[in-house]
Amino acid sequence: MAATARLRITCPDRPGIVSAVTTFLYTHGANIIDLDQHSTDPEGGTFFLRLEFYTPYMDVSRSALEAAFGEVVGNRFAMDWRLSYSDEPKRTAILVSRHDHCLMELLWRYTRQELPCELTMVLGNHEEPREAVERFGVPYHCVPVGDGGMAEAEARMTELLGPDVDLLILARYMRVVSAEFLAPYDTRVINIHHSFLPAFVGADPYRQAHEKGVKLIGATAHYVTAELDAGPIIEQDTARVTHRHSVADLKAMGSELERTVLARAVTWHLQDRVIVFGNKTVVFR
Amino acid sequence: MAATARLRITCPDRPGIVSAVTTFLYTHGANIIDLDQHSTDPEGGTFFLRLEFYTPYMDVSRSALEAAFGEVVGNRFAMDWRLSYSDEPKRTAILVSRHDHCLMELLWRYTRQELPCELTMVLGNHEEPREAVERFGVPYHCVPVGDGGMAEAEARMTELLGPDVDLLILARYMRVVSAEFLAPYDTRVINIHHSFLPAFVGADPYRQAHEKGVKLIGATAHYVTAELDAGPIIEQDTARVTHRHSVADLKAMGSELERTVLARAVTWHLQDRVIVFGNKTVVFR
Amino acid sequence: MAATARLRITCPDRPGIVSAVTTFLYTHGANIIDLDQHSTDPEGGTFFLRLEFYTPYMDVSRSALEAAFGEVVGNRFAMDWRLSYSDEPKRTAILVSRHDHCLMELLWRYTRQELPCELTMVLGNHEEPREAVERFGVPYHCVPVGDGGMAEAEARMTELLGPDVDLLILARYMRVVSAEFLAPYDTRVINIHHSFLPAFVGADPYRQAHEKGVKLIGATAHYVTAELDAGPIIEQDTARVTHRHSVADLKAMGSELERTVLARAVTWHLQDRVIVFGNKTVVFR
Amino acid sequence: MAATARLRITCPDRPGIVSAVTTFLYTHGANIIDLDQHSTDPEGGTFFLRLEFYTPYMDVSRSALEAAFGEVVGNRFAMDWRLSYSDEPKRTAILVSRHDHCLMELLWRYTRQELPCELTMVLGNHEEPREAVERFGVPYHCVPVGDGGMAEAEARMTELLGPDVDLLILARYMRVVSAEFLAPYDTRVINIHHSFLPAFVGADPYRQAHEKGVKLIGATAHYVTAELDAGPIIEQDTARVTHRHSVADLKAMGSELERTVLARAVTWHLQDRVIVFGNKTVVFR
16 A cells, blocks of 8 residues: 555635645645545635645655645645655554553554554553553553652653654543643643543543433543543544443443544544644544 | 233332232233333342233222222332323323424324324414414414513413323423422423533533534433423433534534434333433333 | 535546646636545546535636536546536425325425425325325325326326426335336436345335344435336435334334435435445435 | 342243242242343233342252242243353353454453353464464364365364353354254354345355445344354344445444444343344343
């Protein structure tokens, strides 16, 4: 399979954008294989575009293409744009606590080459997941939260992660991480929340759901922001429950939802299908 | 089709309940055709039972059966129990405002004999629905909210409804009704809320959902209690949405969810499948 | 809301198509508001494009635009292309028998302006639906299948329909129509089949489903071709059933699936979102 | 958690069954915690009952209870009945070929104690799965199909399985096994078929689905009978697909359906929730 490039654009909507972008690419031998667009308003809205194209027949280098695109097209339309390449997989790390069902699902899909990334490490605050992670050939580092508190643990994790992180996944990491820790990763931290947000924010959502007597439970994958459980939602799903289900049943059923929803959100992020806009996402899939 | 009786029981769980109930019915010629039960705990919980049986071969009258059951079985197990009969359809009224999609769905199903009730009237605060309702042969009364305010309107509706109401359906009635108005109907008022409660309580939930950027919208049918949007949930469902959907789209998609979810909840109530327990429901279906 | 045009294209895939199309439209003042594309293969496949654009600022008439597009773009890429306009609603007729749930759903949505078409008439082989149809202000013609057989009935329907039919909907029309009758309408006849095709082709699919003991039932909306129940599928959906459901229950549950699935398929057709390709469809939604 | 017993009954429907069964159990100190029933007809049908009860307070041994039940109740109502105990987990074996996603899901759930059985071995016709299976502490035997053909392989598997097999799972075992091989296991062999049966029987169902252009794909777990792909269905599910999905995409999406659907069917079987009746199943869940 030949390498592809993904171009994501956000800019004020006005006539001529698609024509300008596609003509630029065509004249440089970039063969478009997928194109999706969205505008928040028929007139005067914000415009979003995702383009995927083959790179083999391009008449210029990647850096030359990027420089030319910025000058010729990007500046003209005041675009916020980004190019990514399928043969430069994102460096990805996972944070986990004791519940390992989401972690296992990700490792499993990674092994099957369904997650197009380079999984650099798994960080946990317990020793339990080590054996399972190392079996998959992925390094595991245990950073317990000790007397030094969360600040010390975060410092250690920052050090282990290093400067080169494209995606950080909170796969049921049960500690609240600080805004300082998150800052370097911007909108590149994905969390799985075990409820249909914005219902049941906070602790123990399955217990809340059970007490409320809802007839559906849910899970939500979202980008992490400073405000807890309130970042841009990438994907959600629900499953039907009845009065027969105990809190334990909800947890078991919910864990299936969680691993599916998180895996989908991570995959779409890695395929550059998600554009964050304010506190919402555009997901081109 | 022969008439059936539905027996609903709530009582403290202890050994021997099913044996006592079914043996009592068997000895009186009541042939059980459906039985469902639930206990909140393996030991020491609350026990719920729903039984449906044929009445034709019973050796006693309904009133005699009820008296005997109360004495012989009900008192022994400290049961809260109720008997209803399929040939005594519930007297049902609908309240509506301008959005008539839920109303139309109910009228439609009523005409097809899918709603086992006697639809006595539709009450609205606008004239618009009159023609459509009267076409179905159902009386329509318009009770606008005028200078006398909601209190006056409620007094007029109470008068129109009369003393004999088994079920009141708020089919997108857009006014908040008072606890005083609701009091006589206890847990026999069903409302459809246009969100996946407890998310997006209050006004304009589709706008809230759009602003939050959720990937699923929902609808919730629940019994009405004094606290707005917080009564026992009977049924919920969700539908998938994307960034492409405007608030108007969410309303259109949501209206399909609303009519389906409300129709299901109303049908189950009319079939005596719902038992309210605290702020939750047991739905035997 | 301003009028929009929808351009649908099928052609051999090769570089430069999107650039050529969008540049042509841009230079004529046609503001693109939606664009979706698909290729059956990364290289050497068939290419499909759907474009929606505003017409108010166009610098030429519709006929001039069409002529120029054909010459400048269409011929160059060997395109099969078609332009439709939102202010030229499709002339649509419905065929029905005794089961009127699909018919009623369509009439209802039509009244709410959710079906962007001009509903010219309903044709049936029974008198029952007349009153309900005429209430909606739509003409009803009863064409019973008498001694002259189906051939005579088809001749009469062809006469009533006239030459100007953009879409014919078989909304549970229970007679098999001949290839001769269908011929003038090509891929503009939509049927609703009450099963998850290709399972349970032929008569009485709910009985077949019940006998097979499937755990899901379905409905399928498809274009009608000479081979019964085998035309290109536009939309399908399923609902969960259990051993408790009788054939009658399956029919009742299925009728909800049928009306939803048919309404979706018809809406997408009317919005020019469907492209037929061989025996399959591309649905841009 | 105390041990429970599950009683499953099939018999001609007539008055007094539930009363007789529950009174028998009550008088022997067997505390019912779950009861579900179904009758194929209001009168004169076949009756199915599943009862779960606690055994600790029983006044007789299991064998004494069984003997007494058969004499006092079973014979009286001409019952086909069976008692199973949660503390006598079913001896289960898995057959697999190269596609290991279903196998892995089952092993994973087994490790989490979500599959209440004793997993005795995995049999495969390739060496690939060995390492993964042995990591879970489960024996793996490779029985390739060699010059001796399937007959020889089946003989070897029969020998390895031994006489004591309660459940055999075909988790994408890609060879057709003979009626002779299956005979000893009766309705205790579960297969996962990668389509929504009865659609797309036979080889390569995802390719068939792609060629047909269906809008939903499915998976079916069923008991294996002599007729290929036609045994009693236990569980099915579907997922939405579009024209964008290649055959490879359908396989990837389908593999998620397959593992979920198979895991559900196996769990219900292990919990004695399934009763086979003719070519259909009653699933009490």
